[in-house]
Amino acid sequence: MKRANPTRQRLAALGLLGVPLLTYPLLSLPSGELGGIPATYLYLFGVWAGLIVLAAWVAERGK
Amino acid sequence: MLSGWFIALLATAYLGLLFAVARFGDARADAGKSIISANVYALSVAVYCTSWTFYGSVGRATSGGLSFLTIYIGPTLMLLCVGVIIKMIRISKAQRITSIADFIASRYGKSQLLAGMVTVIAVIGVVPYIALQLKAMAASVDVLLEHSGGSFQVLGLDSTFLIAVVLALFSILFGTRHLDATERHEGMVAAVAFESVVKIVAFMAVGIFVTYGMFGGLSDLFQKAAASADFGRLLQLDSSRAGTWTSLIILSGLAIIFLPRQFQIIVVENVDESHLKRAVWLFPLYLLLINIFVLPLALGGLLHFDGQGVNPDTFVLTLPLARGAESLALLAFIGGLSAATGMVIVETIALSTMVCNDLVMPILLRSTGNFVDKRNDLSGLLIGIRRAAIALILLLGYIYFRAAGEAYALVGIGLISFAAVAQFAPAMFGGMYWKQGTRAGAVAGLLAGFMVWLYTLLLPSFAKSGWMPSGFVENGLFGIAWLKAQALFGLAGLDEISHCLWWSMLANIGAYVAVSLNSKPDAVEASQAERFVDVFRFDSRNTEARLWRGKASPDALVQLLERFLGAARAGQQLAAYATSRRAEHWRNLPADADFVRFAESELAGAIGSASARVMVASVAQEEDLGLEEVLDILDEATQVRAHSRELEAKQRELEAATTELREANERLRELDRMKDDFISTVTHELRTPLTSIRALSEMLHEDPRLDLADRSRFLGIIVTEAERLTRLINQILDMAKMESGRAEWTTSEVDMGEVARESMASLEQLFREKGVVLEGDIPSSLPSVLADRDRLTQVMINLLSNAVKFVPGGTGRVLVRVSGAADLVRVEVHDNGPGLTAEECIVIFEKFRQGGNTMTDKPQGTGLGLPISRQIVEYFGGNLWVESEPGAGANFIFTVPVPAPDDNNGRQTA
Structure with a gap:
């Protein structure tokens, strides 16, 4: 652990990416509904799930 | 149907199952076969989801729509900063840290004052949160009993008190098995992970039942809600609350690592750093799944009980009951019980360690030195203190629950606790990344932040409960308007949590940084700062030995260990230490810096770093090294x-x-x-x-x-x-x-066709003598090339004389073909001689290598003609090569590039 660990940096970068995606003003963008489900609901859970999938990919890949 | 006794029996059976799981986990740990895998670790982190999540989120969603999600997005983002958490784990392992109070105290010079402060803040901040769990359990029991019309009392004690007693027993049994707090509680972790599974299964079962059983799926539910003006607004985010949204993400992001129980599970109970890699996505996935049906449940409850005044915090139970699904309601009840018990158990264990090590021990050590001296084995006393602390904390929670009653909604209490533990953030982060942070700074920051939190959040909540006059909230302290507790200095328009977070962080960070920059650390602080900030690089072997100087008697140190750890455990640790230093017995070891450090860290594991420092200093004659x-x-x-x-x-x-x-x-x-x-x-x-x-x-x-x-x-x-x-x-x-670059070249525009014709003319005689036909296929107009005319003639003559040398006399034919393209002029000299093998095609361009067998035949040339020709052509940017096969004659080809038009003009004018 002398040098910065690339997996940790990628995960941290994902975290930093999540901050603007999951806060205002971007959060006010989705409006209306899709298939009867509010777009905001879909957006929040979609971005969240996307972050989780990416994190899982980054974290489990190095093994 | 659902009699009180049946519910009691069910709850008891469930707790019995938990005991069994914990017992199993402990047994496996004792046998050296730990069941704590990456998945178990990740699930145990979900102790974050308390009954506040289980019942409270739905209640919150009925008023705030999607804003309840912030409480789960913050932890997701924070957990992605794996580096920070790994650093915390690494430091805690190196320093034998057992609680967040110990962490902060140890970093700032093993300060008992800081440890005590952090403990007090944590207890004051978290007791309401424990009360909240008891309240949720009481409420859920009430809902079930109300439904069946029964009641349940034993010896006149209410069910909540009984639950608190059982939880205290559980915590005592599994949280204080070992004295050494760094010793992991694997049984407890296993039980917590098991509870996490139960609660998510229960919650999702209710969510699916309500969404697909009572309504026609997600979109049906959302459309019905959207049709109502009141409920429709819950589907949209209110962008005027953008500030609150961000504050809550920050707050929950800090809570996921600084709540005492989270610190306990994530840092202290961590077995292997690599488990974090699983937790970093599995725990957020857990949060996501458990939240999918929160809004549908809230909307379903609102639509179903429209106007009936049912408490939204109990929708998870009342919705299945309304449809007569009693077994599902019981499952939900067990899920809620899991959520509450998991939180209470881990939280009380974490707090009891802090109370014992950081509040009671310092007082005992200081005030009644005789009392401590007289007792030979103190390990029993320590465990007793811890057990008493667990009981006391739960009692406090119960009292708070009784006193607060229905005064405040579930969600409010949780956020107040979050804001309290957020006060640890500056001292923690500063301590891990900023060597200049000092004890005085940390004390000042914590004190300032805590006071602001008390004044702007906790006391107003007391005032709302009617425990104290609310004048300071409505009119300001002493009637001064800018001291209004929730609009400090006129900062109105924020919700109370954001308001508190903003002011307390300003005060906390401001005081921490300002005082740190204006104070000097003492020697212990300076060395601890180095150990914490540079934990990945600190060269402990060489530096530790030099950072302690003094005289110590090994017997006194060992006696100290035996008194606090118990003789058996002390002997075990000493033997392990002696082996690590390649000695047969600790008696053979010198009482040097390393030994002292070993003793101190063992003690720190049992009584906290601050008390351990005091105890070691009391038996060793230490030299004060001084800051310099x-x-x-x-x-x-x-x-x-x-x-x-x-x-x-x-x-x-x-x-x-x-x-x-x-x-x-x-x-x-x-x-x-x-x-x-x-x-x-x-x-x-x-x-x-x-x-x-x-x-x-x-x-x-x-x-x-x-x-x-x-x-x-x-x-x-x-x-x-x-x-x-x-x-x-x-x-x-x-x-x-040419090779040395001293050849003279005169470059001018050359007509390649003319060069070819002249060369052919000059060799005509030679060809005629040998009876070889020389033919030319040379167009009259060709693009000019920039080259040395004499040199190109030299190349032509060389190729032609080679050709005539190798073709048979009488029947020989040599054909010269010149063709021009846009970018180059190509010259071919074709003969019908014996041809060349593929190997020869390469070697003939080497110096002194000739075609034919030089061993038997008389050499016909110098062996330098072709290498020279190739050098000349390449000098002008062209290529010279041969295409040939044995028996099929040879075709020597060279090209010379035609300068680009503008380039050409440039040369002409030059």
């Missing part, structure tokens, strides 16, 4: 590190330079060898004509009777050989000049 000396030692260590890094860099450079030198040397040797070859070849080539000239001359000289015909034939040969010699020498000189 400590800083010198640390600087030296840093310098040594820097120097060794520099040395490494230098060494790498040297190695690189050596490799380069070796390569250069190889190249030189190769060149040298080539030069030797060249010289020996040249001498050989020169000697051949010289030998024949000399032999013929000698014959002419020695035999005067030679007839005229022979004489003139010999002389003819001599002349030819002399010419060949001259040509050879000229070509060698030419070659040498």
Whole structure:
């Protein structure tokens, strides 16, 4: 652990990416509904799930 | 149907199952076969989801719509900063840290004052949160009983009190098995992970039942809600609350690592750092799944019980009950019970360690030295204190629950606790990344932040419950308007949580930084700062030994260990330590800095770093190193590190330079060898004509009777050989000049066709003599090339004379074809000679290598013509090669590039 660990940096970068995606003003963008489900609901859970999938990919890949 | 006794039995059976799981986990840990895998670790982190999540989120969603999600998005983002958490884990393992109070105290010079402060803040901040769990359990029991119309009381005690007692027993049994708090509670972790599974299964079952059983799926539910003006607004985010949204994400992101129970699970109970890699996505996934049905449940409850005044916090139970699904309601009840018990157990264990080590021990050690001295074995006393602390904390929670009653909604209490533990953030982060942070700064920051939290959040919540006059909230303290508790200095318009977070963080960070910059750390602080901030690089072996100086008696240290750890455990640890230092018995070891450090860290695991420091200092005669000396030692260590890094860099450079030198040397040797070859070849080539000239001359000289015909034939040969010699020498000189770059080139515009025609004309005689047909296919107009006309003529003549040499006399044919394209002029010299093998096609361009067998045939050229020609063509940017097959003649081709038009103009004017 002398040098910065690339997996940790990628995960941290994902975290930093999540901050603007999951806060205002971007959060006010989705409006209306899709298939009867509010777009905001879909957006929040979609971005969240996307972050989780990416994190899982980054974290489990190095093994 | 659902009698009180049945519910009690069910709850007891469930807790019994938990006992069994915990027992199993402990048994496996004792057998050395830990069941704590990455998945179990990740699930145990979900102790974050308390009954506040289980019941409260739905309640919150009925008023705030999607804003409840912030509480789960914050942890998701925080957990992605794995580096921060790994650093916390690494430091805690190195320093034998057992709680967040210990962490902060240890970093700032093992300060008992700081440890006590953090403990007080944590207890005050978290007790309401424990009360909240009891309240949720009481409410859920009430809902079930109300439904069945029964009631449940044993000896006049209410069910909540009984639950609190059972939880206290559970915590005591599994949280205080070992004295050493760094010893992991694997049974407890296993039980918590098991509870996490139960609660998510229960919650999702209710969510699916309501969404798909009571309504026609997600979109049906959302459409019905959207049709109502009141509920429709819950589906949209209110962008005027953007500030609150962000504040809650920050707050929950801090809570996920600074809540005492989270610190306990994530840091103290961590078995293997690599488990974090699983937790980093599995725990957020858990959060996501458990939240999918929160809004649908809230909307479903609102739509179903429209106007009936059912408490939204109990929708999870009341919705299944309304449809008569009693077993599902019981499952939900068990899920809620899991959520609450998991939180209470871990939280009380974490808090009891802090209370025991950081509040009670310092007081005992200080005030009643005699009392401590008299008791030989203190380990029993320590465990007793911890058990009492667990009971006391739960009792406090119960009292708070009784007193607060229905005064405040679930969600409010949780956020107040979050804001309290957020006050640890500056001291924690500063401590891990900023060496200049001092104890005075940390004390000032914590105090300032805590006071602001107390004034703007906790006291107003008391006022709302009617426990104290609310004048300071409505009119400001002493009637001063800008001291209004929830609109401090006129900062109105924020919700209370954001308002508190903003002011408390300003005060906290401001005081921490300002005081840190204006105070000097003492020696212990300075060395601890180094150990924390540079945990990944700290060279403990060499530096630790120098950071302690004094005299200690091993017996006194061992006695200390035995008194606090118990004789058996102390003996075990001592034996392990002796083995690690390759000694048979600790008696053979000197009581040096390393021994003292070992003893102190063992003690720290049991009674906290601050108390351990005091105890060790009491039995060892320590020299006070003083700040200057400590800083010198640390600087030296840093310098040594820097120097060794520099040395490494230098060494790498040297190695690189050596490799380069070796390569250069190889190249030189190769060149040298080539030069030797060249010289020996040249001498050989020169000697051949010289030998024949000399032999013929000698014959002419020695035999005067030679007839005229022979004489003139010999002389003819001599002349030819002399010419060949001259040509050879000229070509060698030419070659040498070209290779050394000293050849003279005169560049002008050359018409390649003209060069070809002239060369053909000048060699016409030669061809005719041998009876070889020479044909040309040369267009009249060709683009001019920039080159040396004489040199190109030299190439042409060389190729033509080669061709005539190799074609058979009489039937030979040589064809010269010149063609022009936009970017180059291509010249082909085609013959019908014997042709060349693929290998020969390459070697004929090497110096002194000729076509045909040079061993048997008389050499027909110098072997330099083609190499020279190739050098000339390449000098002008072209290529020279041969296409041939044995028996099919040879086709020598060279190209010369045509300059680009503008380039051409440039040359002309120049």
